[in-house]
Amino acid sequence: MSVVTLTIDNQQVTVPAGTTVLEAARKAGVNIPTLCYLKGINEVGSCRICVVEANKSIQTACVHPVSEGMVVRTNTKRVRELRKGIFELIIANHNADCTICARNLNCELQRLGKELGVETTPYLKSYPEEEEIVSPTIVRDNSRCINCGRCVRVCDKVQEAGVLAFNGRSDKMFVSTFYDAPLEELSCINCGQCIVNCPVGALKEKDQTAEVWAVLNDPAKYVIVQTAPAVRAALGEEFGMPIGTPVTGKMAAALRRLGFKKVFDTDFAADVTIMEEGTELLGRVEKGGVLPMITSCSPGWIKFCEHNYPDLLDNLSTCKSPQNMMGALLKSHYAEMAGINPDDIVVVSVMPCTAKKFEVGREELEVDGRRDVDISITTRELAKMIKQADIDFTKLPDEKFDEFYGDSTGAAVIFGVTGGVMEAALRTLADILSGKDLQNVEYHDVRGLEGVREAEIEVKEGLKLKVALAHGGSNIKKLMDQVRSGKAPYHFIEVMACPGGCIMGGGQPIVSDQVRSEIDVAVERAKALYSEDEKAAEYRKSHQNPSVKRLYDEYLKEPNGHLSHKLLHTHYQKRG
Amino acid sequence: MEGVVQNLVAEACAKHGNDSSALLPVLLELQERSGKHYVSREIAEEVARALEVTPGQVFEVVTYFAALSDKPRGKYLIQICESTACSVVGYNALLDWFKEELGLEVGQTDADGLFTLATTHCIGACDVAPAVRINNEVFGNLTREKVRELISERRAG
Numbered sequence: 001m002s003v004v005t006l007t008i009d010n011q012q013v014t015v016p017a018g019t020t021v022l023e024a025a026r027k028a029g030v031n032i033p034t035l036c037y038l039k040g041i042n043e044v045g046s047c048r049i050c051v052v053e054a055n056k057s058i059q060t061a062c063v064h065p066v067s068e069g070m071v072v073r074t075n076t077k078r079v080r081e082l083r084k085g086i087f088e089l090i091i092a093n094h095n096a097d098c099t100i101c102a103r104n105l106n107c108e109l110q111r112l113g114k115e116l117g118v119e120t121t122p123y124l125k126s127y128p129e130e131e132e133i134v135s136p137t138i139v140r141d142n143s144r145c146i147n148c149g150r151c152v153r154v155c156d157k158v159q160e161a162g163v164l165a166f167n168g169r170s171d172k173m174f175v176s177t178f179y180d181a182p183l184e185e186l187s188c189i190n191c192g193q194c195i196v197n198c199p200v201g202a203l204k205e206k207d208q209t210a211e212v213w214a215v216l217n218d219p220a221k222y223v224i225v226q227t228a229p230a231v232r233a234a235l236g237e238e239f240g241m242p243i244g245t246p247v248t249g250k251m252a253a254a255l256r257r258l259g260f261k262k263v264f265d266t267d268f269a270a271d272v273t274i275m276e277e278g279t280e281l282l283g284r285v286e287k288g289g290v291l292p293m294i295t296s297c298s299p300g301w302i303k304f305c306e307h308n309y310p311d312l313l314d315n316l317s318t319c320k321s322p323q324n325m326m327g328a329l330l331k332s333h334y335a336e337m338a339g340i341n342p343d344d345i346v347v348v349s350v351m352p353c354t355a356k357k358f359e360v361g362r363e364e365l366e367v368d369g370r371r372d373v374d375i376s377i378t379t380r381e382l383a384k385m386i387k388q389a390d391i392d393f394t395k396l397p398d399e400k401f402d403e404f405y406g407d408s409t410g411a412a413v414i415f416g417v418t419g420g421v422m423e424a425a426l427r428t429l430a431d432i433l434s435g436k437d438l439q440n441v442e443y444h445d446v447r448g449l450e451g452v453r454e455a456e457i458e459v460k461e462g463l464k465l466k467v468a469l470a471h472g473g474s475n476i477k478k479l480m481d482q483v484r485s486g487k488a489p490y491h492f493i494e495v496m497a498c499p500g501g502c503i504m505g506g507g508q509p510i511v512s513d514q515v516r517s518e519i520d521v522a523v524e525r526a527k528a529l530y531s532e533d534e535k536a537a538e539y540r541k542s543h544q545n546p547s548v549k550r551l552y553d554e555y556l557k558e559p560n561g562h563l564s565h566k567l568l569h570t571h572y573q574k575r576g
Numbered sequence: 577m578e579g580v581v582q583n584l585v586a587e588a589c590a591k592h593g594n595d596s597s598a599l600l601p602v603l604l605e606l607q608e609r610s611g612k613h614y615v616s617r618e619i620a621e622e623v624a625r626a627l628e629v630t631p632g633q634v635f636e637v638v639t640y641f642a643a644l645s646d647k648p649r650g651k652y653l654i655q656i657c658e659s660t661a662c663s664v665v666g667y668n669a670l671l672d673w674f675k676e677e678l679g680l681e682v683g684q685t686d687a688d689g690l691f692t693l694a695t696t697h698c699i700g701a702c703d704v705a706p707a708v709r710i711n712n713e714v715f716g717n718l719t720r721e722k723v724r725e726l727i728s729e730r731r732a733g
């Protein structure tokens with residue numbers, strides 16, 4: 001590989017030929033502001049805020065390639081004045097009322113204004129808000145859109161849903177959807193990746209915090225909360241804690257202070273999922289059922305499959321997602337055990353995911369006319385509620401989940417990262433098939449962030465399970481095209497709609513592109529979950545969860561049994 | 577109905593090469609055959625499937641080029657050239673004549689679905705500026721009288 005040496009602000013840097021000035025500068029630790037740039041996804045040079053002087057001429061750093069001996073200056077007077085002018089032109093078309101914007105204090109445009117030291121501008125206008133609910137999960141406000149295109153390209157290239165699009169050209173161009181249709185009419189999978197990649201407050205989730213406050217204030221309601229594994233790996237970021245800090249104990253404490261009657265853990269239902277899904281897989285292998293069997297925990301993936309691979313619906317596990325298993329159990333078994341009328345129970349879920357809001361509303365996900373889950377909020381919405389309640393999160397003590405439905409294993413907590421569901425299943429399957437309590441519980445072959453992975457795992461002598469994993473729409477398509485062609489040799493496939501798995505879900509705290517260029521967020525959040533797994537020294541396998549055992553002994557009787565099918569399994573629909 | 581759309585798209589794709597690089601000619605051809613100078617949502621969905629591009633990519637192309645439209649247009653698509661050559665020799669007047677004669681603003685279609693008034697980037701008729709393109713025919717050296725004629729001929733069918 002040929003290399004190029006250049007100077008950036010008087011520092012010598014050597015980088016591979018073809019590198020952009022921006023990436024070279026980042027390598028040298030020189031900061032250049034960006035707005036439209038998203039590494040590998042949106043490198044179009046449209047906002048021009050990244051201008052620098054390269055050999056004395058003005059260039060956009062994010063697309064301009066380096067050359068031998070190039071002299072780059074990133075902070076001359078000319079550059080600073082230009083950037084200020086560009087910034088002013090951007091906000092001239094922007095509804096910049098930061099104080100009432102969802103992204104206040106976590107906005108790339110706002111931060112830029114501060115960095116550039118812009119305190120007055122001749123161009124600021126006031127705008128009517130253009131808030132539109134474009135789907136059951138996503139709200140758009142084009143008055144705050146800066147036409148950077150990040151959402152469009154993420155939806156197109158990373159998720160391959162391709163339902164967002166620019167409409168028109170030049171000054172008449174605006175961000176829209178395919179034929180300006182509501183997202184719910186399209187094959188949008190509600191993943192929220194457009195939201196977490198928007199640099200400003202133009203896209204956000206449908207906010208349901210007011211609904212949660214309302215039920216918490218209703219004395220007739222018995223409000224139970226459940227939290228998904230990935231939430232604990234990221235919630236702390238909203239309170240200034242370093243990325244990758246697990247905050248399980250503080251989260252439980254905060255939820256109790258918000259007034260939830262019971263603070264339970266979706267991890268419990270993740271353990272139940274392993275019992276159900278593992279049994280289902282063994283059944284399919286032994287009885288010649290449809291293989292490969294594909295996991296069904298990710299509602300983004302389910303909708304992706306329904307739209308793009310309706311011919312593969314029989315490959316999906318019939319298991320509901322842990323969120324919904326949990327809800328169904330709380331309104332049946334738990335209600336009975338605690339002596340509460342299930343009609344008084346309200347189940348709120350806190351999820352790293354916007355697609356969970358859609359899942360909660362799916363008509364088939366109810367039992368005896370009762371919704372499994374009533375309201376689903378994102379990690380960000382929970383953080384908002386904690387702030388609204390003026391709780392000083394970082395100073396909270398570490399508390400525990402409430403008993404029984406708060407009990408879980410190390411296998412459950414890793415559900416939040418790509419490879420985790422697979423690993424949890426392998427831990428249990430290997431024990432069941434060998435009849436032993438195997439000591440080696442870590443399956444490093446299925447870990448990592450590679451988009452499509454495969455492994456062959458000997459779960460008992462003579463039986464090798466062939467498994468594969470994919471996360472993120474474009475990777476999923478590669479794997480599913482193989483399955484469709486009949487050439488996939490696998491028994492079991494884990495799929496998560498978001499790249500990285502739930503830890504990188506569309507409901508998680510938003511990290512700017514600049515921070516992402518320094519920290520691999522997925523790696524750090526994954527570490528938080530693996531560390532929780534290691535801490536759970538006593539039980540790291542789902543079938544060892546004592547409360548799950550009791551649930552089967554006293555109530556469900558057996559995995560995939562009659563009652564399980566009523567409460568914990570579901571079916572899917574073909575969508576065009 | 578679905579079968580009709582599928583066949584139409586399959587034909588156009590076969591003609592121009594079953595490949596994403598054929599997107600533009602395929603869309604132009606399908607628009608031509610729509611009778612209403614537009615690419616419908618159903619057609620666009622099918623094109624995306626057939627050429628293995630995302631729906632969003634098709635929509636961006638349809639809305640980017642003035643020649644294509646995502647909304648139905650009149651039987652006669654009147655595109656007035658707004659290039660430099662035309663604009664210095666009477667583009668404004670030409671546009672006003674069409675607006676007055678048709679009672680339409682740019683982008684509008686009349687109630688009978690007969691005429692749509694639009695502007696376009698250069699159509700390469702600078703030698704006869706100011707020029708207009710009606711469907712696939714170009715007319716130049718226009719006067720108010722000629723404009724009236726062009727319209728009434730088409731009204732008469």
Ligand code: SF4
Nearest residue numbers: 097098101107200201
């Ligand atoms: S998007 Fe950013 S700059 Fe715009 S109003 Fe919101 S916080 Fe302020």
Ligand code: SF4
Nearest residue numbers: 155188189191192194
């Ligand atoms: S939620 Fe996902 S699929 Fe839907 S528009 Fe956003 S990125 Fe695309």
Ligand code: SF4
Nearest residue numbers: 145146148149151198
């Ligand atoms: S909605 Fe956000 S990400 Fe999409 S173009 Fe507008 S500012 Fe960029």
Ligand code: FES
Nearest residue numbers: 045047048050062
């Ligand atoms: S043009 Fe470089 S970041 Fe937008």
